[in-house]
Amino acid sequence: MSHISILTIADYTTKSGVSLKNLPLSYQVFGKQLGTAPVVLVTHALTGNSNVCGEKGWWKDLIGPEKCINSEEYTILSFNIPGNGYDGFLIENYEYITIYDVAKWFLTGLQLLKISKVFAGIGGSLGGSILWQMAVLKPALFQNIILIATDWKATDWLIAQCRVQKQILYNSENPVHDARVHAMTFYRTPQSFKQKFNRSLNEAKHIFNVESWLLHHGETLQKRFQLQAYKLMNHLLVTSDFKTEEAFLSMASKIEGNIYLVGIDSDGFYLNEEIKETYSALKPLKDNVHFAEINSIHGHDAFLIEYEQLTGILNPIFNSELVTKTKNYEHASIG
Numbered sequence: 119m120s121h122i123s124i125l126t127i128a129d130y131t132t133k134s135g136v137s138l139k140n141l142p143l144s145y146q147v148f149g150k151q152l153g154t155a156p157v158v159l160v161t162h163a164l165t166g167n168s169n170v171c172g173e174k175g176w177w178k179d180l181i182g183p184e185k186c187i188n189s190e191e192y193t194i195l196s197f198n199i200p201g202n203g204y205d206g207f208l209i210e211n212y213e214y215i216t217i218y219d220v221a222k223w224f225l226t227g228l229q230l231l232k233i234s235k236v237f238a239g240i241g242g243s244l245g246g247s248i249l250w251q252m253a254v255l256k257p258a259l260f261q262n263i264i265l266i267a268t269d270w271k272a273t274d275w276l277i278a279q280c281r282v283q284k285q286i287l288y289n290s291e292n293p294v295h296d297a298r299v300h301a302m303t304f305y306r307t308p309q310s311f312k313q314k315f316n317r318s319l320n321e322a323k324h325i326f327n328v329e330s331w332l333l334h335h336g337e338t339l340q341k342r343f344q345l346q347a348y349k350l351m352n353h354l355l356v357t358s359d360f361k362t363e364e365a366f367l368s369m370a371s372k373i374e375g376n377i378y379l380v381g382i383d384s385d386g387f388y389l390n391e392e393i394k395e396t397y398s399a400l401k402p403l404k405d406n407v408h409f410a411e412i413n414s415i416h417g418h419d420a421f422l423i424e425y426e427q428l429t430g431i432l433n434p435i436f437n438s439e440l441v442t443k444t445k446n447y448e449h450a451s452i453g
């Protein structure tokens with residue numbers, strides 16, 4: 119059982135020029151003790167947290183003892199995005215914070231923990247956008263980065279969805295509940311709902327099952343996630359900081375480690391074709407960039423559902439013999 123530890127970032131000035139003192143950065147470590155094994159850094163998504171593989175860990179089907187990312191072989195580290203509320207810390211005035219700042223905080227966290235080399239950074243959705251930014255800021259840090267259902271930029275489509283979310287978060291009487299109800303529709307697909315519900319009725323509630331499912335997810339999130347945290351996370355989604363594709367490609371081509379892009383063919387939030395475009399544009403500039411696709415009817419949520427396919431994609435990175443040799447070499451670099 120991993121407990122939450124807290125680091126303090128004494129002095130930080132955001133990219134927008136706001137000075138912050140004593141910012142708490144909380145984290146959890148699972149598996150091997152820090153300094154004894156290669157580090158896997160997991161960056162969480164919108165309503166996630168640092169509990170990646172504990173009893174209620176959100177990626178416990180992928181990470182843990184004898185799982186694809188085996189906690190008996192690796193040190194699993196995850197920071198909470200400051201302001202996600204999971205450690206009791208909220209950020210009242212969040213508009214000046216961007217993904218760039220979060221990436222800088224995580225990099226400072228690694229420095230405070232004396233980690234100079236990370237075997238793999240892995241994240242989906244918002245977590246993947248943070249990883250892109252970290253890898254660009256520190257091109258030699260990661261031996262592998264795995265970016266799942268994510269992008270280095272916010273597309274117009276994503277910005278539009280986040281605007282609707284913001285309208286709900288500011289104007290609804292039950293903002294977290296209602297925003298989640300809306301979000302669950304674009305995390306899935308029509309085909310996923312058809313397979314799951316097929317117009318069936320919830321007799322007790324006199325509504326369709328798809329409706330009671332949406333309301334269930336709304337209620338569940340309302341119980342565990344705070345409004346201020348949701349506002350911050352929704353804001354972060356639209357703040358990637360690379361300006362143009364040209365600028366991004368020039369910076370991304372300097373990342374030294376292997377880059378694995380993973381798209382979901384039915385993703386209606388971070389579109390697969392955008393991920394493929396990034397791959398096609400980056401591949402001529404960098405040898406060790408790879409693309410893999412998850413085939414699923416479940417849309418964006420597939421990165422939290424399709425574990426067999428994820429395991430198939432990730433096994434060569436985490437469990438091949440070649441990797442084991444590299445891992446042993448990497449032990450020496452962990453401070």
Ligand SMILES: CC(=O)SCCNC(=O)CCNC(=O)[C@H](O)C(C)(C)COP(=O)(O)OP(=O)(O)OC[C@H]1O[C@@H](n2cnc3c(N)ncnc32)[C@H](O)[C@@H]1OP(=O)(O)O
Nearest residue numbers: 163164165242243244245305327328330331334419422423
């Ligand atoms: C933007 C970003 O950065 S990332 C996007 C963020 N995405 C998320 O946060 C994930 C949101 N999705 C979820 O939480 C999903 O539930 C997943 C992906 C974790 C799991 O999906 P699935 O395995 O398909 O489970 P499902 O969505 O059906 O959820 C199961 C729950 O729904 C309940 N449920 C199922 N059908 C119904 C129904 N007809 N009526 C009411 N409740 C229902 C189940 O009882 C179960 O409840 P419990 O979790 O309280 O035990």
